[in-house]
Amino acid sequence: MLDDTDRRILRQLQAAPELTNAELAERSGVSAASCWRRVEKMQARGVIRGQEAVIDWQVLGYSVEVSLRITLDKTRPQAFDEFIAEARKVPEVLEIQTFLGRVDTRLHVIARDMAHYQQVYRTRILTLPHIADIEPLMHVARIKSDEALPI
Incomplete structure (x- = not known):
């Protein structure tokens, strides 16, 4: 289902979801075009469901x-x-x-x-x-x- 390159991309995305495609590609060891295609393919297959903001509700007063x-x-x-x-x-x-x-x-x-x-x-x-x-x-x-x- 996933090859080593896909796994490298996913590891980098999990560690730093704010990366641009170019930064993600560089950290994953692939070209920007290849990285973009692979991310798009994983999104289409439902492997990547999206990115979200993680809000610390305790900072907002919920204790x-x-x-x-x-x-x-x-x-x-x-x-x-x-x-x-x-x-x-x-x-x-x-x-x-x-x-x-x-x-x-x-x-x-x-x-x-x-x-x-x-x-x-x-x-x-x-x-x-x-x-x-x-x-x-x-x-x-x-x-x-x-x-x-x-x-």
Whole structure:
């Protein structure tokens, strides 16, 4: 699927996504034209989905981070779909994951402080449909946060 040159390009993109095509080509050891074609091809195949700005929400005043492990009432056929549709509407929910097992979903929630979290929890989270059980896990420290693939 990917050759060594593609992997070199991807490693450089992961390390420094702000590089121009010429800089990326130089660091990857290929011509600018070849680099451009390869990047375009990887984008067309969905290997590269895009580039994004990574914003540090803590710098913007959000100091509380909580993972909510949620078990849904699965006696309702549309429980997952209805829950996820409503959870998507909560701005403080940064991520929604679904699982197989005892826990059905995990919501990654941020808040400015504990008072804000309590308000979000009571007015936005507890009103989500089909919740059978919630287990909150307060984040204490982020030990590793790396989205770069080992390619």
